[in-house]
Amino acid sequence: MRIRALAFRIMRQFIRDKRTLALIFLAPLLILTLMYFVFAGNTVKPDIGLVGTPPQLQQRLEQLDANVASYATADVAEQALREGKLDAVLSLAGGKPSIRFEGSDPSMNRASLLLLQKALQGQGDAQAAQPTVSYLHGEEDLSTFDNIGPVLIGFFSFFFVFMLAGVAFLRERTTGTMERLLATPIRRAEIVAGYLLGFGVFTLLQAALIAAYAIGVLGLYMEGAIWLVLLLNLLLTLTALTLGTLLSSYASTEFQIIQFIPIVIVPQVFFSGLFNLEAMSVWLQKLSYIMPLYYGADAMRGVMLRGEGFADIQLDVYVLLAFSVAFALLNVIALKKQRAI
Numbered sequence: 001m002r003i004r005a006l007a008f009r010i011m012r013q014f015i016r017d018k019r020t021l022a023l024i025f026l027a028p029l030l031i032l033t034l035m036y037f038v039f040a041g042n043t044v045k046p047d048i049g050l051v052g053t054p055p056q057l058q059q060r061l062e063q064l065d066a067n068v069a070s071y072a073t074a075d076v077a078e079q080a081l082r083e084g085k086l087d088a089v090l091s092l093a094g095g096k097p098s099i100r101f102e103g104s105d106p107s108m109n110r111a112s113l114l115l116l117q118k119a120l121q122g123q124g125d126a127q128a129a130q131p132t133v134s135y136l137h138g139e140e141d142l143s144t145f146d147n148i149g150p151v152l153i154g155f156f157s158f159f160f161v162f163m164l165a166g167v168a169f170l171r172e173r174t175t176g177t178m179e180r181l182l183a184t185p186i187r188r189a190e191i192v193a194g195y196l197l198g199f200g201v202f203t204l205l206q207a208a209l210i211a212a213y214a215i216g217v218l219g220l221y222m223e224g225a226i227w228l229v230l231l232l233n234l235l236l237t238l239t240a241l242t243l244g245t246l247l248s249s250y251a252s253t254e255f256q257i258i259q260f261i262p263i264v265i266v267p268q269v270f271f272s273g274l275f276n277l278e279a280m281s282v283w284l285q286k287l288s289y290i291m292p293l294y295y296g297a298d299a300m301r302g303v304m305l306r307g308e309g310f311a312d313i314q315l316d317v318y319v320l321l322a323f324s325v326a327f328a329l330l331n332v333i334a335l336k337k338q339r340a341i
Helices: 002-016 018-025 027-039 055-063 074-082 106-121 144-174 177-182 188-217 226-248 254-259 261-271 282-290 292-306 310-337
Strands: 047-051 067-071 088-093 096-101 132-135
Touching: 018 027, 027 261, 047 055, 047 074, 047 106, 055 067, 055 106, 067 074, 074 088, 088 106, 096 106, 106 144, 144 177, 144 188, 144 226, 144 254, 144 261, 144 292, 188 226, 188 310, 226 254, 226 292, 226 310, 254 261, 261 282, 261 292, 292 310
Parallel strands: 047 067, 047 088, 096 132
Antiparallel strands: 088 096
């Protein structure tokens, strides 16, 4: 009887906690569905530019399932490469094939090289197997870790700050600190600003530590300015900080903060750039536009792998700032349920 009574009590607790039920039954289905769309999506085709090549070569590349575009001059093709429209450019100078890769994605470099070698061999050129190769960004031995490292830096900063902010802000409420603050003349906006400033100092230190360790100790490839990496990491952690404090307003226990991870954090992993977004359906790719980590990872890759400057990443910077401001304002509104001012 005692065992049955205890079991019934546990079951009643689960039934009353709708978020726990959703975590058990719906969250796995959501994650599996996202994985299905990511890994069972479209085949990613290399984008190849051709300069001064015979029509037969273009036909051969199209038969090998590549997206092919012809360019009148090497300068025009180089510009397309810089703009990210192409993965590689093949040109023939004096009958000698030359391949220039965009270079920031080593897996796409390998796929493009294999495809181009097959196409050139099909032309019966004995020298085709040994084309001269150069890189716009990166280098020949660029590793997969170099490619996904910028995304991982942003993700770890975002994830741990989200958890820290959510749990810490929740404790402020459950221990009565927030209630005592709200009993004073301090305004809601001042409370939010104070907490963001206090947490922000430590999130800035964390962001700097992660970036410095990845680049200085692990030797992560770095082509751009370090201050831009720190700026982007700061903006990501600020977004995570405001989002974590906002969601903690709707949680009553630390376990409920963890329940937000499958809904808030996991989807951002799939849309951050760890997996090729081009492999997804077009309609699914549009979901990335509402994911803060997508903008942070995109800008981090641009700075670290392609050496982009502030002018190139300013849109990502402004979007991250907009997310932070929006979440901070929602934090102020969420405090209304604690006290009306």
